Amino acid sequence: MTPGEDRTPDAGGDDQFAAEYVLGVLPANEREVLARRIATDADFARLVESWEARLSPLNSGYDEIEVPASVKQALEARLFGRGTPATPKSGLLQSLAFWRGLAVASLAAFFLAIAIPLFLPAATTPDTRLIASLAGDKTDVRYLAAYDARSSEIGLSHLAGDRTAGHDFELWVIKGKEPPVSLGVIPAGSHVHVVVAAGHRALIGSGVLFAISLEPRGGSPTGKPTGPVVASGDLQAM
Amino acid sequence: MAPQQFTTQDITKLIARVSLKDRAAFDLLYRATSAKLFGVCLRVLSDRAEAEEALQEVFVKIWTKADRFVVSELSPISWLVAIARNHAIDRIRARGQRTAAIDEASELADERPGPEAQVVAEGERDRLGACLGELEADRAAAVRGAYLNGDSYAELAERFSVPVNTMRTWLRRSLMKLKECLER
Numbered sequence: 224m225t226p227g228e229d230r231t232p233d234a235g236g237d238d239q240f241a242a243e244y245v246l247g248v249l250p251a252n253e254r255e256v257l258a259r260r261i262a263t264d265a266d267f268a269r270l271v272e273s274w275e276a277r278l279s280p281l282n283s284g285y286d287e288i289e290v291p292a293s294v295k296q297a298l299e300a301r302l303f304g305r306g307t308p309a310t311p312k313s314g315l316l317q318s319l320a321f322w323r324g325l326a327v328a329s330l331a332a333f334f335l336a337i338a339i340p341l342f343l344p345a346a347t348t349p350d351t352r353l354i355a356s357l358a359g360d361k362t363d364v365r366y367l368a369a370y371d372a373r374s375s376e377i378g379l380s381h382l383a384g385d386r387t388a389g390h391d392f393e394l395w396v397i398k399g400k401e402p403p404v405s406l407g408v409i410p411a412g413s414h415v416h417v418v419v420a421a422g423h424r425a426l427i428g429s430g431v432l433f434a435i436s437l438e439p440r441g442g443s444p445t446g447k448p449t450g451p452v453v454a455s456g457d458l459q460a461m
Numbered sequence: 462m463a464p465q466q467f468t469t470q471d472i473t474k475l476i477a478r479v480s481l482k483d484r485a486a487f488d489l490l491y492r493a494t495s496a497k498l499f500g501v502c503l504r505v506l507s508d509r510a511e512a513e514e515a516l517q518e519v520f521v522k523i524w525t526k527a528d529r530f531v532v533s534e535l536s537p538i539s540w541l542v543a544i545a546r547n548h549a550i551d552r553i554r555a556r557g558q559r560t561a562a563i564d565e566a567s568e569l570a571d572e573r574p575g576p577e578a579q580v581v582a583e584g585e586r587d588r589l590g591a592c593l594g595e596l597e598a599d600r601a602a603a604v605r606g607a608y609l610n611g612d613s614y615a616e617l618a619e620r621f622s623v624p625v626n627t628m629r630t631w632l633r634r635s636l637m638k639l640k641e642c643l644e645r
Contacts, residue, residue, distance in 0.1 A: 238637075238640075239633050239636070239637070242633070242636040242637070242640070243632070243633065243636070245543075246604065246607045246608055246632065246636065247546065247547075247550040247607060247608065247611050247612075247613075248607045248612065248613055248614045248617065248629075248632060249554075249613070249614070250554060250613060250614070250615070251551070251554035251555055254550070254551060254554060258547075258551075272533060272534060272535060274636075275535055275539060275540075275543045276534070276535055276536075276539065277589065277639070277640065277643055278589070278608055279535070279536070279539040279542070279543075280587045280588075280589040280590065281589065281605060281608045281609060282501075282538070282539065282542045284605070284609045285497060285500040285501050285504055285542070285609065286500045286504075287496035287497050287499075287500050288496055288499045288500045288503055289496055289499075290495045290496060290499045290513070290516060291513065293513075294495075294499075294513050294516055294517060295491060295495070297517055298491075298516075298517045298520050298521070301517060301521060302520075302521060302524055303484070360488070361484070361485055361488050362485070397466070400466055401466065402466050402468065403466070445470075447468065447470070447471065448471070449474060451478075451483070451485035451486055451488075451489060452489065453485075
């Protein structure tokens with residue numbers, strides 16, 4: 224750098240402050256002043272946002288690092304005042320979710336033993352049958368899904384949890400890192416069938432994920448899940 | 462378990478729903494983005510316990526400020542990373558006069574070219590990478606280091622053995638050159 228360059232006036236003014244704010248190099252007191260300007264001065268806020276956009280390709284330099292589950296629990300306690308109230312280290316056996324899960328598991332085992340033969344053709348060989356227990360952490364929606372490769376049908380048993388009024392449940396298959404593919408809206412009823420379209424049959428196999436999202440009536444208008452995923456589970460060979 | 466793959470559009474919708482205080486959407490948004498935002502907090506703060514605390518605060522901000530995203534022109538993930546970066550950087554600045562310790566640790570900071578070098582490689586593919594390549598190497602490194610690690614002017618000046626004002630001039634000029642290059 225030549226001395227002449229050093230004396231270049233701050234032609235940028237606000238734009239330079241915005242750039243420095245986004246780069247993050249300023250001391251605490253200057254950052255505070257600029258943060259207040261961002262909140263009150265829309266023009267300045269726009270300059271800051273332009274810099275955030277310009278430098279955002281550098282974000283790829285941040286690794287994704289798995290967060291311990293305790294952080295989410297503490298966050299929920301902080302935001303919603305629930306989570307881990309009296310028993311700070313709620314062990315597995317004290318966990319309501321565990322007992323609920325066990326109840327669902329017993330129900331599922333019962334279902335497998337008794338109910339599956341009712342809606343799967345008896346002649347299917349074991350390796351053409353796949354099952355998934357679909358559940359969500361934050362909902363009480365529970366389905367058991369059984370896929371029969373011979374008939375290309377998914378039998379769905381609705382164990383618990385209702386769709387909200389004016390909405391449908393839509394079933395998705397997710398293979399590895401590929402985007403979800405819709406298998407269709409799940410008809411209402413306790414034992415229902417979804418026929419898998421010919422083009423989607425190749426997606427279904429052991430280890431893929433089935434997920435159910437809550438969608439507007441008639442299903443997602445975009446071809447991708449638009450509502451929350453209410454339940455999901457891996458398909459496993461029987 | 463939720464779908465592993467969220468598109469930009471998915472995240473946009475999730476933030477929109479979070480602005481309506483939809484907790485299911487908040488859960489999904491957390492699943493989709495917490496690992497990245499934790500990466501930001503941990504990189505800047507270099508301390509797991511503090512990064513965990515910071516991440517919670519970041520998501521509290523996301524919960525309360527999600528409505529502001531609607532008026533933002535940033536991509537959703539850039540908007541989220543900006544919240545995390547600003548929060549983590551405010552936190553290290555608030556650690557106060559740790560400068561003495563940082564002086565001693567400056568060699569340690571110098572040992573971190575790995576991830577940055579990686580960014581150079583990845584960055585070459587985009588225009589920002591190309592424009593950083595037009596800067597003198599040490600200035601490009603200072604810009605990247607500042608952005609990714611949250612280094613302050615004081616820390617950078619120490620590391621590059623120049624006065625703070627010189628570092629400030631370097632970086633201001635570098636940023637304006639970057640802008641000019643990106644707008645060409």
